[in-house]
Amino acid sequence: MPRLLLAEDEADLARSLAVVLGHAGYEVRCAADGAEALRELDERAFDLVILDVMMPRVSGLEVLRRLRERGAAVPVLMLTARSLVDDKVEALDAGANDYMVKPFASKELLARIRVLTRNVSDLAVDQASFGDATLDRGAATLTGPLGAQALTARECQVMAVLMENPQRRVSSEGLYRRVWGIEPDAEMDAVWVNVSNLRRKLRAAGSTVRITLARGVGYHLEECDG
Template sequence: MKLLLAEDEKELSNALVAILKHSGYTVDAVYDGQDALDYILSSDYDGIILDIMMPHLEGTEVLKRIRDKGVQTPVLFLTAKSEIEDRIAGLDLGADDYLTKPFDMGELLARIRAMTRRKADFSPNNLSCGNLELDRSEYMLKTEGHEGIRLANREFQMMEMLMTTPGHIISVDSFMDRIWSDGEADVNVVWVYISNLRKKLTSLDANVEIKASRGLGYSIHEK
C-alpha cells in the first residue's frame, strides 16, 4: 500500500517514514505543499497524509485543488492547530480524518488503516473488461466457462492497474513506481510480466488484449 507524506518538519517526517515502512507501507515523502500537489497529480496513492502548515501551499489548498481535479484518494490532516474551526474547515474541504500534533504513533497507524479501509469499501470487488473478470478478493482472473487462474501478487497488481481504467495507457514508470518501488528490479521486468499475463488471457479465451503503445506504455482493450 502506497502513501504520500507531506510534512515540512524533516525530523518528524524521517521518523514517520521509518515507522510507516516498518509497518509495511511504501512511502513518498515531500516537504512542501507544491511538491505534494505535483506528486499527487502524477502518481497513484492509497492514502495521503498532509500537514496543514507547509511552505508554498498549505495543506488545505492542496486538498482543495486535488478534490477540484477529481482525486478522491483518502486524506489525513496532521496539524499543530487544535481549534474546532480548523478541524471543521479541513473536513468540509474533503479530508477524511484529522490528527492534532503531538500524536501517538499507534493512533496514527490505526487512523491510516481505517482511512484506507474506507477507500476499499467503495471499490468494487470485481473488475471487468469484455468477458474477463478480476476478483480482487481472491486474486482470481476468470472468464465464463473456464476455471479461474489465481494471480501472484505482482501479476494481480499489474492487472488491477490495467483493468481499473480499460483503454487507459499506463507507463512502464508507473508500473515500476507502484509495484517495484523497492528499486530492486530492472524495467524489463514489466515486459516479462505483461508477456505472462498475455499467456493467461489466451488460456482463458479472453476477448481482451493487452496492447503496447510504443514509448508510452500498456493498456487493456476488448478485441
C-alpha cells in the same frame, strides 16, 4: 503494499514518521511542501495522503482542495498543530477524511491509517464500469477500447452519478444537485455542457456506451451497437 504520500515540512518529524510507517508495512513517499506534494500526486497514485496543514509554498488545505477539485477520492489525513474546532471543520468541509492534532502517538496514527486504507483493494471506491467504459476517479480518466480520455473534476462527478445506477434515469435537476449542490455561481446549463463533453469523450475512447436523455425523465447510460 499500500502506498502513502507524507507531506510534512518538519524534516525530523517526516523522517521519523517515514521510518514508523515503513516498519508497519507501508510504502512511503515524502514531500517537503505542498508544491512537491502536488507534483507527486500528478506523477503517481497513492492509497492515502497525509498532509501537514501549515506548509510553505502551498498549504496542506490548498493541496486538499485541488485534489477534490480534480475529483480524486483518495483518503486524506490532515496533521496539524491547530486544535480549534473551526480548524477541524474547515479541513473536513474541504474534503479531509480525518484530522490529527500534533503532538500525537504513533500508535494512534497507525490505527487511523489502518481504518483509512482498510478498503484499499476495493477499486469500486475509485473505479466504476459500464459496458466497455471504465471511470477512474482517482486518475480522472474515462477509458474505452481506444484508450483513456482525461476528465475534469465535474465530468468525473457527473459520470460517477450516472454509473452508480446506470439503469435509473437521473434528471438534470438531480445531476445539478448531486454535483454542484448550492454553489451560487453554478448554472443549470453546466449539466448539459458536461454531459456533452462526456458524450464526445466516450466516442473518442471508442466506447459503445452512450448517455441518452428522455425528455422530462432524465439521463441514463446504455450500450449501443458500434
